[in-house]
Amino acid sequence: MNALLQCAIYLGVLLLLVKPLGAYMADVYEGRHRFLAPLENLVYRAAGVRAEEEMDWKRYLWGVLWFNLIGFAAVYALQRLQHLLPLNPQNFGAVSADSSFNTAVSFISNTNWQGYGGESTMSYLTQMLGLSVQNFFSAATGMAVLIALTRGFARKQTNGIGNVWADLTRTTLYILLPLSLLLAGALVTQGGVQTFAPYKTVDLVQQPLEFEQEGKQLSTREQTLPLGPAASQIAIKQLGSNGGGFFNVNSAHPYENPTPLSNFLEMLSILLIPGALCYTFGRMVGDTRQGWALLAAMTVVFVGFLAVCVLSEQAGNPLLGIEQNMEGKEVRFGITDSAIWAAATTAASNGSVNAMHDSFTPLGGLAPLALIQLGEIIFGGVGSGLYGMLVFAIVAVFIAGLMVGRTPEYLGKKIESFEMKMASLAVLFPFAVVLIGTGIAVLVEPGKAGIANPGAHGFAEILYGFSSAGNNNGSAFAGLSANTPFYNTALGIAMWISRYWLIVPVLAIAGSLARKKLVPASPGTLPTHTPLFIAFLVGTILILGALTFVPALALGPIVEHLQLWSR
């Protein structure tokens, strides 16, 4: 009952915020809000771009790719040279090449998979100038691509799908920065840390602490408390579906996520922008019902998996004879808040955690894993979630459209072989990356070396890792030791493919749609805002996802569950 209430409050507040924020963002992208015009123009002048100029999809794409490539170079360089640069009070050395590569790809691709431990690897400068900045830019990239696709639907018989520089700048200035300021402020009031001071060494509360290291009995009376400018980075990490924590244990850390209230705000921020963008989309294509329909499809799938997760965790572990599974969870959050977070962070491609997914029950862990494998389209990453969802909608519309006897059309645009080709590529790449990556990892020695647990659970760890990277989520089944040259490289490539090889077909679809005529709707047109279509869309997503991953899941969490409960 308590769990039900918590879930209801969470979803209720989220859905209430969709319309106001969605409408605001639509106004921003359609140029109706220009209160920061001087600042905006300064950026354009400094960068030497003309923001009014319309771009066709290829120019838009090149803009996105260059912007991200430069971001990659910057993050890579900062990590490799951090020992020579200022703001490094702990005097961390240069990060290894493979880890730097992995982290750079991870942060520009909005994945924020972390092979490293933040507080023991990265200087404050790297965290702020490299990682925090990319938290903004990678989020803005996803949103810009979505808006370009939206314009493809909304416009007719034109080549232009907007200006990439204007979209990136406005996203950052009008949406991400103000929201982050608000959230960071709120987190600081709850006790989140925000400082440039070096780490503090303090006395233990219970002392001395005895522990074993390398076979020797040791004891200590003090501990080191990591600090840093955390709150500001956490705000954007949650809002921009980044998920890369300041500290290694992410939002399970009391300095990142001190209280139940901060926990609620952080959870809310995960799905806030992805949800609201549905409304923005509806507004911009001139039919808000379409946006609500997509949001409804997302919510239905989300609630389903959330229920699986909550119930499985509540059911506990029969082997231990306990009725609730608290392993790997923070006592200040409990089962329900941990399950909501797990579902939200994997539904959206956020990847931040407030509990360890590795310690969930098999089915409780299956829910987040499956949400990732569906392609990060249930809310999904900011922008990227909705454009992924639109790709699925195109596939669904194609089949449904045939069934009503017309060349399929979505929002008045005919879906023809070019769109089908691009949509197929967009769906295919992440699926292929996950399966092939996992296949290689379980075959080769360096892949198997990272597994912490034997048997089906070990397989699930690898599958989770590649699912997370191959769909730009970034969360991890904590068991896998992934900071090795093999995983850093393999996962880096997976993240790179699934991010950019998705943006290319999506922008190609945007360009092709923008050139098409807008077919007026008639009673013969398939309505795409009705419960029937929403159900069909959900069915398409689930069947496509299930058909792809069921064999793999059967060898991982499903068999693990059956083993657990049959004993």
Place this chain on the structure above:
Amino acid sequence: MATHIRTLSASIVQRAALESFVKLDPRVQWRNPVMFVVWVGSALVTLIWLAGSGKESSSFVLAVALWLWFTILFANFAESVAEGRGKAQAAALRGTRRDVMAKKLSDPAKKQSWRNVPGSALRKGDFVYVPAGEVVPGDGEVVEGAATVDESAITGESAPVVRESGGDRSAVTGGTRVLSDWLVVRVTANPGETFLDRMIALVEGARRSRTPNEIALSILLAKFTLIFLFACATLLPFSVYAAKAAGQGTAVSITVLVALLVCLIPTTIGGLLSAIGIAGMDRMIKANIIATSGRAVEAAGDVDVLLLDKTGTITLGNRQAAAFAPSSGVTSEALADAAQLASLADETPEGRSIVVFAKQRYGLRERDIKSLGAQFVPFSANTRMSGVDIGERRVRKGAADALRTWIEAQGGRFPAEVTSLVEAMARRGSTPLVVAEGPRALGVIELKDIVKGGIKERFAELRRMGIKTVMITGDNRLTATAIAAEAGVDDFLAEATPEAKLRLIREHQAQGRLIAMCGDGTNDAPALAQADVAVAMNSGTQAAKEAGNMVDLDSNPTKLIEVVEIGKQLLITRGSLTTFSIANDVAKYFAIIPAAFATTYPQLNALNVMHLATPSSAILSAVIFNALIIIALVPLALKGVRYRPVGAEALLRRNLLVYGLGGIVVPFIGIKLIDVLITYV
């Protein structure tokens, strides 16, 4: 068509069965990615059996291999059956294409100085003389003469038709026979390019290229195939790892993986796709419509706007007299008498209908104009009236303004009440004809368009399908409004000129709509060329036939509606079978996954909800079901899923229920049944 071919005659099935084997050639399969994957899989499993290297029993591997080959054979069979019907029709048509001797004229004006040449030697632009009893040697345009022609070889219609020079009935088709009189024909097609040749090529599917929508669907199917290829291929390393991690069992075998892959990829729709397309063309031919491309058939399903000529499509041929309205002081009989007199010599359909109406309503017998000593005054563009002079009696009928001029010229007065009668009729959509004798207006004849029975219901049906109907008429707005309301069309174009028609089509197209129309005259040609789906009447001119992308051999304009339905049916069949094919996979997973990993993880048997007997019987049952379902669906693919004229939402709900839900449930039952059978045997 001269001969209608039965859906599945024994000879077609026989030939199709034979061709199924011929089509096993990988070069044929390569064109269909889904079936090519099955081909490679079949070959692989066969090799494993030959090498005897399978982990399973040799009989199991052989059974899987055989059923995989059957899967391809069944798909080939479906395609061959669909093609077979076309081939039989083509053979029937070819029978009518005999090389005849033609009388070639060096000068079209001198039709007596011909020389005999074989028909195959004629070229575009040649002139030929065709007397009664001879076969027209090639497609052409009548330049001189009028004759009755037997076109049954092409249209299947036994009643002879009139072909004459000038006007809209000047086209003749090669292979038809002149029954009476003679014609001079200008040949318009070289041998091999005639209408008959095109028809034969089309029904044979020789030039069948894939339609845009079919291509898009093929891409989607290829994507599914690739996804499952990845899913199955990676299962090998997964299971190797699992076997090692679990410490028991062996990795999944190649045979099982291939079986799983073939069951998962959309072989049902992949195998039936081309049969569905061919059958769609076939249904058009059955409806006596020749489409020049599959693209046109497909576009027909997308039509948003139908342009329909009023005359002949919405209304019965011509206007007919429906009432006599006398002016005051004149009896109805007197008016009827005068109207009949004025129309006796009028050979137009309207004139005749006045005579008939006077006879039916007022019992006035037809009189012989000669014995009355009457002199016929024919209609002229100048006077715009016609009538008779009998001694001093001068009776005229015509348009109100023409009669007003005539009466006033004789010093008479045109009564106001006649004017109001005229206006009232015009408002009703009728055509008023004023009758006068000398300077005195006797009254008004009401000529009415008779709307065809059932047409209103048909239009309502179209509206539910989301198709807008637009009536095209040369009438004025007032008349057009009334008829449009009576027939229930959505819109109309009054006082239509060829340019106005063309403009209307372009306007609709600019809004993103697809337009269908039919036409027969040369002046329809530009509009036909512009329309997305253009059905030319076979009785029409050569120009019209060339501008259209379909020819209706029955020359029945109402058939446009049928064309739309056939187009929709084609797409629905594809969509429904795709849904069915994908939905089938759910059950196949429940059959194969527990079986494939039985040795490694026996716990997975909890997923064996069908309680299939053994792992190998489970896998074999799924493969057999997958092959048999293709054969089971061949009739549906050929006949097409039934189309109902309801809204898109209702249609989707119904098809989802039948093919989506049905697609999930049916294989559970089917696989279980097959498992019981093979376990028992």
